[in-house]
Amino acid sequence: MRHRRNTTKLKRTAAHRRSLLANLACSLIEHGRIRTTLAKAKALRPVAEKMIGLGKRGDLHAIRQAVAFLRQKDTVKKLFNEVAPLSKDRQGGYCRITKLGARMTDSAPMAVIEWVDQPIVEEAAEAPAAVAAEPAPVVEEAPAAEEAAAKPAKKKATKKAKAEADAE
Template structure:
């Protein structure tokens, strides 16, 4: 029976399991989506959701708790400044698991673990189009002013 089994040991020692989960959570927050096996994704999701919930309230204590598991300071800062504010209105369910099929080598069930909402990345093409449109608008205004000044 499977009573009172709190987590999946993933057939690893506790130190290896802890290091793997920390690395995978860091990668999830860095890239906002990772591909892994289903059992690993379920364990990483538990850790990531708790971290996001904790990061919603920015305090020294919460930053220290997160820093215990996320060694990269830039990723920890991203969690507090970009990721957690996206989920301010959401009570839970910050991640989703999408099944992608079985791995060829050992037929392990593979999934994509991703954040439900994505951070807005600046689109270079869209920003260039906006700049060109602004420049055209300025040229039109300047030409109208020149035309009105020559008429008067």
């Protein structure tokens, strides 16, 4: 019987599943938000929240446990120095899963998993404002038009030359 067995297997062996979750957790720590399938996001949430718990503890044993699971020292440094301190006042629920709908290719349900306390970076909103502030560059089109007119004439001449050479 499966009493209180809550492991989501994701149709993988134990070692493959552990590596998958470690890689997803590293990506989440590095980028703050990742897009994946709903099943993987739900499997990742407890792992990511345990990593935040280790980051909040901050002692040597917690660092060693995080390195043992994640296997990337630079990601562990970011976890302990940047990500975990943002959640120091929160007692749990560090991750948010937002459903996106079905993937176009195979209709798999997709989701975004992100940190709740992550500062929001709106790069898309800033980019148009920066472009609007800069003056538009002046482009001279006359030389390009002359070159474009000259190139097809050369191609036609070479085709004619080849046709005359083949006829002789």
